[in-house]
Amino acid sequence: MENCIFCKIAKGDIPCSKVYEDEKILAFKDIEPQAPIHILIIPKHHIESLNSLSEEDADIVTYIFMKAKQLAKDLGVAESGYRIVNNCGEDGGQTVKHLHFHMLAGRNLQWPPG
Numbered sequence: 739m740e741n742c743i744f745c746k747i748a749k750g751d752i753p754c755s756k757v758y759e760d761e762k763i764l765a766f767k768d769i770e771p772q773a774p775i776h777i778l779i780i781p782k783h784h785i786e787s788l789n790s791l792s793e794e795d796a797d798i799v800t801y802i803f804m805k806a807k808q809l810a811k812d813l814g815v816a817e818s819g820y821r822i823v824n825n826c827g828e829d830g831g832q833t834v835k836h837l838h839f840h841m842l843a844g845r846n847l848q849w850p851p852g
């Protein structure tokens with residue numbers, strides 16, 4: 739997707755603070771962190787949102803969650819806890835239309851969010 743900022747970040751055309759990368763996914767620090775640890779985990783190929791996730795792409799979500807679990811361990815927050823969030827659509831608060839999962843940790847997160 740030509741005008742997608744996360745596709746550009748995935749391709750390395752826009753810099754990011756990279757936390758993890760492999761051939762399928764990229765994890766990088768959110769530019770406006772809402773917690774001491776705030777990482778975005780994205781599939782490298784463009785999927786607009788959870789709504790547009792196809793059966794063929796479905797495995798990437800499991801893959802992302804397995805990597806998120808490992809990341810939490812590597813970052814030392816597996817025991818203290820963390821939150822994985824996906825915002826979908828306008829009312830869900832999605833501002834970037836490339837599927838992504840927020841990982842928030844490092845403070846006591848309140849529930850429900852605003």
Ligand code: 5GP
Nearest residue numbers: 743754766767768769770825831832833834
């Ligand atoms: P959403 O609101 O769509 O769930 O989350 C989008 C997130 O992407 C926001 O938390 C926002 O701060 C982050 N973001 C937007 N543009 C950039 C960028 O260019 N670089 C990084 N690292 N994060 C971004």
